[in-house]
Each structure stands twice: as C-alpha cells, then as structure tokens.
Amino acid sequence: MAYTSAKVKDIVKRSVGHEWSIPEFQRGFVWKPTQVRDLAESLWLNYPVGTLLIWDSGAGVETQGAVDSQGPKQWVVDGQQRTTALCILSGRKPYWWHSGKPWDDLVRKYDIRFDVHAKTPPFFVVANAATRKVTTKRYIPIRDILNLDVENEADQKKLLDLAKQVKLDGLCDGMDVTEVYTRLDRLRKTRDKEVVLITVDNELEDVVEIFARLNSRGTRVTEADIYLGVVAARTPGWVRQHYLPYIESLAESGFDVTPNLVFRTLTGIGRKRIRYKDIDTDFWNEAHILPTWDRTKKAWALTVKHLRERGISGNALLPSDNALVPLTALLDRYPEAPFNQVFYWFLQASRFGRYSTSSTSSMEEDLKEIADSSNVKDALERLLARIRYLPMLTSEDFMRDYSDSRFGRLLLYLLIHKSGAVDWDKPYMRIGFDSDELVAGFTPQFHHIFPRGFVGNSHPESLVNALANIALIGPKTNIRISKNNPMNYVAKYSIDDEKLAQQYIEPSLATTDIGELPAWIVSRAERLAKAGNELLSALRGDLEIPEPIASEATTEHAYVGD
Template identity: 30%
Template sequence: MPVDKTEREVRTLVSQIEQGEIRLPEIQRGYVWKPTQVAKLVESLYRGYPSGSLLFWQTDEVPQTREAAISGPAGKSAVVPLYLLDGQQRVTSLHRVLTDHPQAVIVFNVETEKFQNQSAATAKDPRWIKVYDVLKPEADQYQLVGELHERNPDIPPGEISKRLQKLAAVPGHKFHMEVLRDFPYDEVTQIFVRVNSGGRSLKTSDLALATLSARWPGVLQKLEDEAKHWADRGYGDIDVTFLTRALTGAVLGRGLSAWSHARLVSATDDELDRGWATVRRGLCHLVSLLQNNLGASHSKLLPSMVVLLPLIVLLGEREDEHLDSGTADAILYWFLAATIRNRYSGSTDTRLGQDIPAARTDDPVRHLLDNLGVTGGVSIGPDDLAGRTVGSPYFFLSFLVAKEAGAKDWWGGIGISAAAEGSQSLEYHHIHPQATLKNHPEKYSKGEINDLANLAFISGKANRKISHRSPRDYFPTLGDQELTAHLIPLDEDLRDADRYRSFLSERRRLLADAMTGLLERFRPAWLSPASKSTDPLSGAVLEFEWYDNTTGDDVLFARARTNSGTWSGTMSAADLEDVVAAAEAGVDGDLTIAGESAPVRVQDELLEVPIGPFVVTGTLPEWRKVLDRERGDSRPVAALTDPGVNRWEGERLIFPVTSVD
C-alpha cells in the first residue's frame, strides 16, 4: 500500500476541483473557515510562509462523497479521482478566492501589504484592491499598476508593480502532496482521524461523524435529511452535529469523548440501526412535548440542546404504549430543572455518562432527578434572578411564563411568539431604557441595566416605537393587563429611574413566583412540594468590561459577586483571545488574571477559565460571542480604576460564560 509524494500548483488544484478530479469523501466535515482565515492563508502564500501539505486518497472503490463548498457543482471526472483527506479548508478557500466567490472577497493593501476581507471602509480606501482582480486570467498588470499609482501617487509605480507581481505568483504556489493508494476505507478513516487529531483538531463530534461515515456509509445523508425535517418544523438546532451526538449517545450510552470513534468502529450494524431508530423516535416524541405541552415552539428558545440527549434515549427506547400525562409532565419537569441548574455547563461527557444510563432504568425521571441532586420540588426565588441576563437559562423561563400569562406585543397586540417574522419578530426590550440609566446619579452598573428583570419580550417595531422613553412616559399608553401579562409591577412609583433598583426587586419577585408556579405545574406527584431555592448560583454575578489601550494590550476587567463576598481583577484581552484560539486546537493554556497565573482547560468541547470565585465555562462560539460583545462596548482605558490585586482562596463555582454580563 504505497504512499506517493508529489507537488501541485494552486491553480492546478483549483482546476481539478472544478473538473471533479478532486472530491471530498463523506468523512470530511463541512467547510468552516471564516473570511479572516482565508485572508491569512493568502497572506501566508504571498509572503512565502509554510502552508502545510495536503493528504489525498486514491482508490478503485467508489466511496460516499459530499459536495465541496464552491460555486456550482463539480464536473464528472474522466480519470480516477483523488479524495481529499487533509487540506479541505485551504484548498476550498483558494478555489473561492480564485473564482471570485462572494464569501471570499479578500482585498490587498498595496501600501501596507496587508490582507483582509472586503468591507465598506476598504471599498472606499484607494490603497485596497481586490485579490481576484489581480489573479484573474484576464488581469492586465500594467493597467492595474497605472490605476493604483494614480489613486496613490505617493507610492512609486515600481514598488506597486513588484507587489502585484508577488501577489500574482500565488496561484503558482506548489503544495506538497501525499497520496495514499489502495488503502481500505476503514483504514483511511483511522488515518483521517489521527491526522486531524494531531493537527488543528476536529471537534469530537466531527471525529465521531467521520468514523460513522466509514463504518456506516450513507449516514451523512440520513443525518442531513433528518436535520432538514426538524429545521422545517422550527427546530433548526437539531443539526448534523447534534444528531451525531444523539446517535453516539444512543449507541455508546454516554456523551462524546476522544475515544468515541474507537468504540464506534466496533459497533455492530444492529447497534447502529437500533441507535438511529431510537434517535428518530425519541425526537418525534420529545419535540412534540416541548412544542405542545411547554410552549417551546422553536429550538432557538432553548438555552441548551445537550439537555435533550437523555430524554431522546428515554422516549426513543420506551415501550410503544400510551404516554400518560403524569409521565409527560415529569419529563418536562426534569428538562426545566436541568436547564436552570446548567446541568451540562461542565464535564458534559461525564454527566451524560450518568444520565443516559439513568434514562434507561425502570424509573428514569426519578433517577435523572437524583443525578441532578433534586430530592424535593425546585423553587425559584428573587435572589436566583439577581444578576441574570439574556444568556441565563432563566431568560428562557421568563419567556415561557410571559407566554403562559397571555403576554402580547405592545404594538400589534399579537401574542408573543418565536415564529413571528419581519417587524413583528420577537426581541427583548429594556423596560427602563438604557439611556435613562447610564450615567444616572445612582450609578447603576452594566449588570443592573441589563438585568433579566428589566427585559420584556416585544416586537422589533414596538421596541423602536418606545425607543428611549421612560416607563413614566410610555406605560400610560398600555393597559394594566398588558403590563401584568409581562409580569411588570403596576406601582407608579417604580416608573422613574431613581427607583430602578426597587423596580428590579419587585419584578424579580413576580417573575420568580411565576416561574415556580410553572415548575409546580409539571412537578411529579411523588416529589415533595417546592421549598427554599437551592440554586448554587443564587446571588452570583460576573461582569466583564473591555478597555481600549492605544499604547498597549487592551484590558478586560472582571467583577464578581457571590454570597461569600466580592472580587475584581484584570487580564489581558489579547491573552484571553489567544487562549480561545488555542482551545480551538484542543490546547490547554495559562492566563494571568489579577496578577496570578491561572490554568485554562479544554474539556468536553468546553473552555474552562478560573476567574475569581468562578470556573467560567462555555463552548468556543459562546466565548467568542461574549468577547465580541464586550469589545463592541469598550471604553478608554483611562476610565479604568485600578482594582488592585485580588486572590480568591475559596472553592470555585461553575459559571456559564453565557451568563456573564
């Protein structure tokens, strides 16, 4: 079984993709690179930096394939094709750049020799030129040099010409290639998994899908068809990645991990068939329960999709008999309790390894509640809602209780719904507008302003109509019933910004009572009534503030509060972004926080960062979303008061990054 080594130019690879001479085996994941990554690749080739090698497979077999993410379908090859195992993101990106793909509009700054994605700013700046305009076959270099010099007279034409020639040489860059010949599909899959585990690692779900594709040809089509079925019904988060997790959980009886692919290889055809039947049947029952019995019409409302996995197994393997209302309610009770307790915010694989087997017992809901530590009814108190915002699971419950109370949009008078579109699409509105609270003499913090108790669900049109008006001004245009349905106190004294903290306190009480009432409606009869709240994060708050530093690294300030005390500290925003980037490759790291080095871990596809009294945890997209939000709301570093150096000596609580304000 030889391995051939050769070289091939970029332009040749691009042509081979179009002609169908290079194809993607089903084990490949989809194209995921962002324009910034594409720009960096082009810059690396421009500067002559190492760009890695490519790994192909050539075989007389005809494996299942997937379409490359290029414009238009690939042709039908007249020769035996090469199947690309490693390098899909690079090769597809270069194809996009060289064929003027609308999602790869990379531009080049002829003065600074920088590359980036096209933007409104670069389109107006005479120094930037689209890379495709230089690389396209009919490009006239002499004409381009003249046009650029005319727009940039301070740059010598000779220098412009030299730089454009260097850029025009990119399609001639040669990639080193290794071609595996006559390897069987199952062995190629193992090579694929090892290559991607050793380099820029795939997520465990990608590795599991690759193994399933080799072990069970055609599975990707099954997953994509099933995902489309649920997307058409409002549950678009039941995507291929989620279905891979569900199938793996049904077959292996636990969550995904680095060893999942090895276990999947040994799974029998019967086990895979039964697992897939479990997933499909479980989803049919579960989604129906969520939509019809709970009012969760769309998956975008759900704070966590992982919490569905044990219930899919429970309902998918259940005897084909009538589901009585008591059992249905108990299932939803565990779903709500596990959601607000952030059951899978840390050690996801370990906890699924407890909960999936529990779902297979004779008394599954009781065992699932035992795993959650719930021995009596769950109660929600006002303190549980303090400091919570849109990322909190309580935000989901606030929508459910408002919907149950008959809340309507304040503009169209239509019941709130996640299905609404256009001007009626659902948004959340600051009841006391941010403009009236910022810079107020009471010095309301960002966390207080964005508090869950200050948010109501209304349409985008109603939100714009209200704009920055105080409740004192716009509440009189609404009837008491319209306010009550949104769990908003009617006391007129609470409508002024100087009484804002009292407003928060009263609305938290109304929301907490309604949420507890919702839970009680689903509480199984054998579980004792709700008592005092035992949420471990009750009263816990974590806030980030980003400060721009024109003379050095930007600073991220963190402020935390728990029942045990307060803490604050700073860290380098760039260092935290580097940690997130390293986590993408599955690499742990260190981060200096409040003057002390702290270990950062990547576990179960979650990034865990110890910050003061918390271990802040979340997926990489969740971390990026929080950092992007804070960067967009940054302040000058001169506004930062030195917090001093604080050390946290006590135990740390698991805190979801989605709950950071």
C-alpha cells in the same frame, strides 16, 4: 507512507479529472479571498506552501459533490483548502465542486489578480469593483496566465501580445516588452512549482484520526466530525441526502442546533453513549445507523412538538442545547409518557446547569439512568436524584441580572406565556404568536420596566437589570418606551391593568416614584417566585424528589410535604 512531489498544474489536473477527490468528513471551502491571494503570493515569491496528505484508499468512499460510477482511489485528506484554492487560481473546477452558478460565484468571489505594475509586495490583489473598472492591463486575472502553455504557439502569442499591451498602457516603467514578457512568464511558471505529497494507505478510521490531529492547529475538527466521516464511508449518501437536510429542517422549525449535537442524540439513542470511542465499531455500519436514525427523527419530532406546546418554539431560549440529548433519549424510550413531569425534570436540569459545562460525564450518567429505568417515573426520579438538591425558588432568583441568567429568562418567559400575555404592541395578539400560531424560533424581547435611561444613577445597575424589572414586549413598544417614565408610558400606550397583570406587574406601576423602585422590584420578584414554584409543583405531580444531604437541609427544600 511515501513522500513524493507534484507540480501545481498536475495537482489541478488530478482534481479536475477526478483522480483525486475529497472525503465526506472534510469541511467545505472556508478560506477567505485574502488567503487565496496569499497563496498566489507565496508561489510567486517561491515560498513553501506546505504538504498535501493523500490517502490511497484502494477502494471508494463517499465523496463530496458530484459522483460517477468510476470513483477515485486517492483522496486529499489534509490540504483540501489549498488544493481547491489552486483550482480557483487556475479557473478550473475540481470534480468535487458543483457545476454552474456555485462555481461561477466562487470564481468571482476569489478573483485574484496580478498587479503587473507593482515593484514591491503585494504583487496580487483581490479584485473589487474599482480594479475591475480599470481599462488598462494593470490588474491581470491569474487564471488568464496560469492556463497558458508557451510550447503552444497560440498561447505564446497571447502572452507576447499581453506584454505589448502592458507597455502600450504605459505600465512597467524602465522595462521593455521582452522584460515584461519575462515577468508574465514567471507568473505562468508558478504552475510548475513543486508541492510535497505524503501518501498513506491506512484504514479509514486511522485516516480520520490523522486528519483531526493535523487540523487541531487550525479549524477545530470535533470527534463527531471524525465519526460522521466513518458513517459517511460505510453508508454512502446518508450524510448528504438525509442527515444534513434534516438538520436544515430542524433549523427552519426554530431549532437551529449544530450537526454535532444531532449526532450526539443519535448515539445517545442508539448506544446510550456520547463518547464515540467507547461505542462498538459495528454501530457505525448501515445496518445499525439507519434504524437508529429513524428512531432519532421520531424522538426529535416529539421533542419539538412538546416544547412548542409549552411555548418554546426554538432552542434560542434554552440555557444549554446539550439538555436536548437526554431529552430525546427519554422520549425515544418513553414516547407515550405525559410530558408535564418530563418538562419538570428538563427545567430543573436546565436550572442547575446539569449539562452546561464538562457535560459529557453528566449526559452519559443520565443516558444510563434512562436505559436502566423500568418506567418513565422511575427514569425521572433517577435523573432528579442526580441533581441532588432542588431548593424552592425565592425572590433572590429574580433579583439576578437578567443578562447573566439564561434559566431566569426562560422561566420568566414561561410564566408570562402561561398567563396568555398580550403583546403591548399588538392589541389582542399574544406574545410570540402570529394569528393563532406560535412563531417558529420565536425569541422574546426583554425590556426594562423602569428603563435604564430613566433610572440613571439613582439606583445601582444591578437593581435596574434584575429579572424582576424585566417585561416581554414587542420591538415597536421597546423603541417607543425608550427612556420614558412608567408613569407616562403606561397611560400613553394604553397598557391597562389586565396587560400588566399578565406579566405579574401591579397596577401601582403607573404611580410608583423612582425612590420606591427597590421595594417595587422586590415585591414583583416575590410574586414571580411564587408563580414559578406553583408552575414547577404542578408539573412535578407525584414525582419523588431526592432528600437533601445534611449540609443542605437548612435550606427549604423544594415542595416537601405539599
């Protein structure tokens, strides 16, 4: 480890000239314009701007952005945001940033200007439409000054002419041209400020760990980010050209999941683990990653296909995206398995929050069960045994607040989807469909059957917000119904008995008085619970479910003896 220093102008020069670059495991530029402005202010006031951690790799690793045959040997591990910001202030594109419009847009967004007339902080502003319209030389783009070299006669003349123009514009009261020139030259000399560099020559795995620890105080870098960086170094081009584009394609298909979750499915399939430190180091090499990635994509394709066939066209309705990790592993192991029983386990695991909190242990337990199973039925029964207790649905499940019950909303949607419910807003069009296709990423609108505005203070809010008082409708109907009495809106918008029945709503809705609301909601909750149990029982088929332990045996267990 070595401590040195470099001037701001040299940091910019090394970044532009590809002497330095940014490893793949670093994030993009995420600073706000005000943060870039504050960096300029710190340089002006001679405040410290922190250190840069430089990794001397001795060999190339995968870089962000442009590449050429002569890669750099030094990499900015900690300080990428500051380094990029210094290049922006100078108006000079770092090598790792894409040319053309992306860079031009960045410079315009982070257009920091020096307020030559300011006598007290702030001395710098983020340019906006108003400052750009000012015809005087009050707001001067910093990049116009930082790139001047007064040892060059032409640049010295530019700085002097600018000082004269400032005075002609009536700015800098009490200062003559020489004093204005000195003020502008002080700004120019901020490029000569020294920044401390710490250079290390550790192995890549050590460097990404250092990076994660340094950044834990700011933007959180996950363990997946670190190991994704290791893969990027050992398999050049894979992250940019294959991994990230595939995640974008998943989002376009409705499954807007994080890169970290997809990485978990990769290791779950490849090594049945999601604690990356426990995975053998050979796995991160190209020879293992590429074939595992092919399997992972096939498992995701099956996952998306099967869920869409059951009305789930995206992850927004899922109680936890983490459930997709063991699901993809299961479909990788048993790609030809009938999905009904798989879906039964998936719903029960989601119902009881198997993967919602402190889920790492649960996921690794279940990944091991999948790996150790002899067939899909054996795997599913092992997974169900991990849940331990599967009580039947009761009306109480649908008396819960719909906003707090993610599984309840999912189950309500599945029941209504299964019935082929027609959108109240679009005659003959099923909810969630466009023509005969389920809309990618469709998320239903949940509407109070007895609107809150109509019920008012007549009944507790907990009753009004119960799942049993929720219907799935289109946005136009949602707006039109608003606070209306069901006695009025059912007839007004031609919501016939068939449309009501598709959502488990009795025709009596149109004649139910507000005083009868509690009994009406309980009645619908009972119908929904019955339908939910029938759905789960049909999906379960011949799966054996775990016996309840003694303390739980007093509650009706799911589908015993059916």
